[in-house]
Amino acid sequence: MENEAPEALEKRVKERREGLPELPNAKKGEVVLRFAPNPNGPLTLGHSRGVIINSEYANIYSGKIILRFDDTDTKIKRPDLKAYDWIQDDFKWLAGRKPDTVIEASARMDEYLRFAEKFISEGHMYVCTCSGEDFKQFRIDKQDCPCRNNDSTENVEKWIKMNDSDGGYSEGEAVVRVCTNMEHKNPALRDWPALRIQTTPHPKVGEKYRVWPLLDFQSAVEDYLQGVTHIIRGKDLMDSTRKQQLLYEMTGWTYPETLYWGRVKVHEFGGFSTSQMKNDIEEGKYSDWDDPRLPTAKAMRRRGISADAMKRFWVELSLTEKDISIPLATLQSHNAKVIDKDSPRLSFIQEPVKLTLTKEDVKIPEILEIPRHPLHEEFGFRKWQLEVEKEFEVYIEKDDYEFAMSNNGLLRLKDFADVQIYSSQNGKITSLTKSDGRAIIHWLAAGMEHPFALNKPDKNGEWGVVNGLLENNDYPLGQILQLERIGFARLESSEMIWTHS
């Protein structure tokens, strides 16, 4: 058998793959990856995929992950000074660590301009002074623009004029193009633009530079300079890869291995446009970037989604080029598994109804001890001081009260006692032990509560405040709680933010 068909033995056995697929041509310890957002806002849910997938691969291959701020547009997607910090913060939360290197493209301008000048003098790029509209036509017609045939000396002169704020070209009058091929079958690759003039000051470096690289050029040069081995990007940038490969071919550089993912939408949010969110916040539709209704990393964190759940979520979606639309429930399901085991239980009474109960012959304890977590007694106990002398008052939810009224008034107060309730909002404690299969509800003893609010979405997804009574506690702000029979929520100073059930 081995002698007759050796190739049959070499064929890989079909196995179920788990986690991320292998990176092509990756050597442990030598992988360099990068995540390159535009700092025009904090990270969105979409960006979180980039942080997680790239940093996961860096972990798997003991490689490096670079965080690069692609901030070379001063006009359309202006960098937001605050975003540089936000993104580093979001990155650290998602990846569980800081990036190995942080680069700001705007701080690397000298390098980009140096390479631009080199490529122009070598004839790989040229200065084009045609209008955008004219060039568009040349591209459609597969015709060279008049500037294409200028010799490199002339191009260097024009390059100097581009950089000259005094008497040179002004914004829109000249761009630098990569000399590819005007008959390339893919129109997107025909002499693509590499640098242009921008006179809007940059928030970081002001008016120090006049000619700025476009993404394709900046990214191509920086990836080379940093020794990036693998690029993982959206498939909308496939043509970007091809443009950059053409430049790499001219310069003799080796292009990184490139992988892509498709577009992701979340049912509840649709897409994740940073500029759209920015507008909406400015118009007052949302309070800020961490408004729980927004698909930002900040908002997810505020809603009590754990970084671990985000990681599981993105790793499960893996690296496919398919455009997908996924319900938030998938992320929430991962999250529930992660947070359930260490979320302390607490009672929260929505729309409370106060009941006065008689104790009859039942002897109630002065202190009721309820575990903070049903599966982890080592977390300790909640200790409720009960009123043994005077009237005994409790709060239950209006819905539970109404349910009891239409079902003979029998209820069990969880972890405490069986009660019989009357429509007068009075009742009696009938026994401490559970005597039958009656419904068990959560409740609060009077004196153990304080008014508090829960900010949560209704059935239609509209967020609103539910007022109620929260069990007294000393958990720190940011603690994720499980409100018994309701769901998870994260504690803030003036309210709780709903996580999910």
Added chain:
RNA sequence: GCUCGCGUGGUGUAGUCCGGCCCAUCAUGGCGGGUUUUCAUCCCGUUUACCCGGGUUCGAAUCCCGGCGCGAGCACCA
């Protein structure tokens, strides 16, 4: 218009390169049940899929051809 990519259940995903081990994996959701003094966690059961049409082949989710659908690029945005 030109160019590129993708099409497996309600939603994702494995398998597609190298055809048989796939009457198609795992998860999530739905439904039903169990455990639980929470409608949480956990456990069990159940449900539904290879875009369409040809071809090659003993055999096709997988290879070939042709459709159709969806998405993206063709920006002096990233």
